[in-house]
Amino acid sequence: MTDRLVDAAADRLFAGQVTPPLHAAAEAGTFPEALWRAVAEAGFAEALAAGAGLAGLPEAVAILRAAGRRAAPLPLAEAMLARWSLGAAGTDLPPQAVLTLAPVEIDERVAAERLANGWRLRGALSFVPWARAATHLVLVAAGGLFLLPAAGLAPRHDRNLAGEPRDHLALDAVAERLSLAAGRDPALLYPLGALCRAAQMAGALEGALALATQYANDRVQFGRPIGKLQAIQQQLAQMAEAAAAAGVAVDAAAAHIAAGGDAAFAAAIAKIRAGEAAGKAAEIAHQVHGAIGFTHEHPLHRLTRRLWSWRDEFGNEGFWALALGRRMAAQGAEAFWPAMTA
Amino acid sequence: MTASFRFDPIALPPDCERLRGEVRAFLEAEASAGGWRPHGGDFGSRHSPEFSRRLGARGWIGMTWPRRYGGGERSFLERYVVTEELLVAGAPVAAHWIADRQSGPLLLRFGSEEQRQRLLPGICRGEIFFCIGMSEPDSGSDLASIRTRAVPVAGGWEVTGAKLWTSHAKRAHYMIALVRTAPAGEDRHAGLSQLVIDLSAPGLSIRPIRNLAGDTDFNEVVFDKVFVPSAMLVGEAGEGWRQVTSELAFERSGPERFLSTIRLLIELVRRLGADPEPRAAAALGRLAAHLWTLRRMSLSVAGMLQAGATPNLEAALVKDLGNAFEREIPEVVRLVAPGRRRAGANDALEELLAEAVLNAPSFTLRGGTREILRGIIARGLGLR
Numbered sequence: 128m129t130d131r132l133v134d135a136a137a138d139r140l141f142a143g144q145v146t147p148p149l150h151a152a153a154e155a156g157t158f159p160e161a162l163w164r165a166v167a168e169a170g171f172a173e174a175l176a177a178g179a180g181l182a183g184l185p186e187a188v189a190i191l192r193a194a195g196r197r198a199a200p201l202p203l204a205e206a207m208l209a210r211w212s213l214g215a216a217g218t219d220l221p222p223q224a225v226l227t228l229a230p231v232e233i234d235e236r237v238a239a240e241r242l243a244n245g246w247r248l249r250g251a252l253s254f255v256p257w258a259r260a261a262t263h264l265v266l267v268a269a270g271g272l273f274l275l276p277a278a279g280l281a282p283r284h285d286r287n288l289a290g291e292p293r294d295h296l297a298l299d300a301v302a303e304r305l306s307l308a309a310g311r312d313p314a315l316l317y318p319l320g321a322l323c324r325a326a327q328m329a330g331a332l333e334g335a336l337a338l339a340t341q342y343a344n345d346r347v348q349f350g351r352p353i354g355k356l357q358a359i360q361q362q363l364a365q366m367a368e369a370a371a372a373a374g375v376a377v378d379a380a381a382a383h384i385a386a387g388g389d390a391a392f393a394a395a396i397a398k399i400r401a402g403e404a405a406g407k408a409a410e411i412a413h414q415v416h417g418a419i420g421f422t423h424e425h426p427l428h429r430l431t432r433r434l435w436s437w438r439d440e441f442g443n444e445g446f447w448a449l450a451l452g453r454r455m456a457a458q459g460a461e462a463f464w465p466a467m468t469a
Numbered sequence: 470m471t472a473s474f475r476f477d478p479i480a481l482p483p484d485c486e487r488l489r490g491e492v493r494a495f496l497e498a499e500a501s502a503g504g505w506r507p508h509g510g511d512f513g514s515r516h517s518p519e520f521s522r523r524l525g526a527r528g529w530i531g532m533t534w535p536r537r538y539g540g541g542e543r544s545f546l547e548r549y550v551v552t553e554e555l556l557v558a559g560a561p562v563a564a565h566w567i568a569d570r571q572s573g574p575l576l577l578r579f580g581s582e583e584q585r586q587r588l589l590p591g592i593c594r595g596e597i598f599f600c601i602g603m604s605e606p607d608s609g610s611d612l613a614s615i616r617t618r619a620v621p622v623a624g625g626w627e628v629t630g631a632k633l634w635t636s637h638a639k640r641a642h643y644m645i646a647l648v649r650t651a652p653a654g655e656d657r658h659a660g661l662s663q664l665v666i667d668l669s670a671p672g673l674s675i676r677p678i679r680n681l682a683g684d685t686d687f688n689e690v691v692f693d694k695v696f697v698p699s700a701m702l703v704g705e706a707g708e709g710w711r712q713v714t715s716e717l718a719f720e721r722s723g724p725e726r727f728l729s730t731i732r733l734l735i736e737l738v739r740r741l742g743a744d745p746e747p748r749a750a751a752a753l754g755r756l757a758a759h760l761w762t763l764r765r766m767s768l769s770v771a772g773m774l775q776a777g778a779t780p781n782l783e784a785a786l787v788k789d790l791g792n793a794f795e796r797e798i799p800e801v802v803r804l805v806a807p808g809r810r811r812a813g814a815n816d817a818l819e820e821l822l823a824e825a826v827l828n829a830p831s832f833t834l835r836g837g838t839r840e841i842l843r844g845i846i847a848r849g850l851g852l853r
């Protein structure tokens with residue numbers, strides 16, 4: 128399927144099933160089982176794992192964008208990344224298994240100690256996405272990969288600004304070390320996680336833009352729709368620019384990496400661009416919506432609270448700008464433009 | 470929930486990268502031969518007919534046009550690669566730029582066979598230069614309000630009025646002018662026409678205007694009963710508005726809309742060295758991410774133009790974002806470049822920075838102001 132068709136199929140699925148009651152239940156702590164089954168049946172969680180290397184990335188990104196557009200409350204990016212890292216070792220897992228991964232904080236490490244019967248893994252892990260709902264946890268430790276059943280991990284519940292589960296683990300477990308699948312270096316999980324969050328943000332930006340333009344055409348003040356006021360139009364135009372730039376950065380980064388380009392480079396670009404767009408667009412969306420957009424009742428916050436959360440996960444735009452800037456500086460002035468066109 | 474804009478992803482085919490290599494080699498040879506000095510600030514402010522002729526000899530002007538008019542029948546993407554490399558090298562492209570980007574494509578689309586045969590081959594050789602006569606003293610953003618008028622006379626038209634801010638008119642051979650050929654009725658876009666005007670015609674005078682950076686790139690062009698033969702009407706009389714708006718995606722989405730200060734950014738990388746302090750490194754990384762993204766957006770528009778679409782909304786998005794980016798570069802450099810403001814620091818970075826600061830105001834005016842672009846975007850979103 129082309130990415131556009133994938134996007135259309137995913138958009139249909141999420142548009143049909145991600146309803147206000149589903150959101151309310153998810154925020155109250157109920158994992159959306161039926162939605163997850165539908166997503167699993169559609170093969171979405173395996174989109175990244177399918178194919179060689181990172182060939183599945185453009186398709187995965189299209190699906191995540193569609194999920195982001197509807198603020199789908201699922202660990203889909205996490206499952207995609209976990210299944211990708213497992214390679215063939217993941218094919219035995221049932222399609223509806225809920226996979227997550229850790230650590231997701233750049234400065235956290237898991238201590239791995241070799242025992243007679245496997246490896247003892249110990250560490251404090253923060254903000255593990257959806258740990259409480261997961262059936263399996265993919266763990267990166269000592270440059271290797273481990274697969275743990277999630278039952279018995281006893282996560283301490285926490286949440287991000289959007290109310291999505293981000294749990295803390297005091298890990299002490301024994302597991303087999305998996306042999307790494309070719310081309311699936313666990314060190315890529317962090318930049319790929321950043322790209323996935325950027326893709327989700329690109330979707331949420333589209334969703335928020337659609338809400339804000341609709342609202343501007345509907346809301347009447349001073350006898351006419353506020354969308355006729357130039358001050359509002361100029362704001363929404365800037366929001367559209369932010370959304371467009373984030374979308375292009377994400378698509379182009381995915382294509383770049385799928386074609387063999389450097390993942391850390393392209394993911395940094397996508398996360399910087401989408402992260403910056405998220406802050407600007409969320410601000411404009413709320414300004415255009417007035418007080419109604421500040422209520423829990425109105426759906427806008429489902430998107431904007433996710434934008435505020437996702438821009439900080441897997442490295443915010445400041446983190447990646449520093450990394451990218453150091454890299455560009457180290458390469459020198461003559462290499463700057465060639466790097467832009469490569 | 471479908472977005473009103475659309476940026477199809479685009480990958481440059483391998484032959485484009487081969488071409489890029491050729492252009493880079495050509496430019497290195499040119500630069501080391503010392504024919505011109507690279508510059509930064511304002512794209513195209515350097516004018517060199519000799520350079521344009523050498524470029525024409527390489528087949529890099531009118532690249533996408535039919536061979537029978539001297540073109541190369543190459544793709545828009547190949548042209549894109551050539552133009553971006555020229556801009557990044559700071560090459561003196563001003564002489565042929567407008568004819569190549571805008572006037573030639575307009576003539577291909579709407580011009581007569583006679584006009585094409587007469588003008589396009591010379592453009593491709595880098596011998597015939599054009600300027601754009603749209604703005605007037607009382608008509609800038611509100612282009613449809615222009616007053617320069619052409620009245621029918623035996624064998625052609627007689628033009629009276631004035632064009633303002635006409636870039637490079639003093640050194641161009643022809644202007645494509647938007648003129649009123651019939652009064653505006655109910656529809657203020659009616660009654661407009663485009664004429665190719667020979668700038669050496671009697672009754673036509675050109676006065677250079679000095680800008681705040683000290684350059685005299687733009688001009689006032691006054692027409693006092695200037696005769697224009699009927700063969701020089703472009704397309705149909707009264708169709709000027711439709712024709713002129715069809716140029717806009719070409720005018721607004723190209724790499725010149727975000728690369729005006731690229732040489733300053735590259736000079737910043739040189740100044741920062743291999744291990745800059747964190748604040749400077751982060752500022753550089755952020756600008757690099759913006760540039761990489763803008764280039765993909767602009768390339769995507771080139772791809773859509775290639776496919777025959779008229780992506781005016783997307784072009785407006787690219788131009789507004791691109792102009793903001795090129796205006797931001799000097800603001801960032803001021804704050805993070807180390808070793809500035811040393812007495813006698815008459816170096817490349819300071820020179821490029823000065824040029825960028827002084828020219829920056831024009832970036833968000835020329836080719837459609839920021840506010841007008843945002844109005845177009847808003848309309849594209851379904852507002853108003």
Ligand SMILES: Cc1cc2nc3c(=O)[nH]c(=O)nc-3n(C[C@H](O)[C@H](O)[C@H](O)COP(=O)(O)OP(=O)(O)OC[C@H]3O[C@@H](n4cnc5c(N)ncnc54)[C@H](O)[C@@H]3O)c2cc1C
Nearest residue numbers: 601602603604609610634635636831834835836838840841
């Ligand atoms: C360096 C340079 C080169 C140029 N070269 C050429 C050339 O070769 N040929 C040519 O024809 N023209 C050229 N121009 C002119 C350019 O196209 C005009 O400057 C531009 O269209 C704006 O017109 P104006 O300057 O009259 O400003 P105005 O239209 O008077 O605008 C002044 C301010 O009002 C704002 N404004 C106007 N209308 C609206 C509106 N409806 N809503 C909100 N805000 C509005 C504008 O955005 C701007 O901020 C050049 C300009 C520059 C600076």
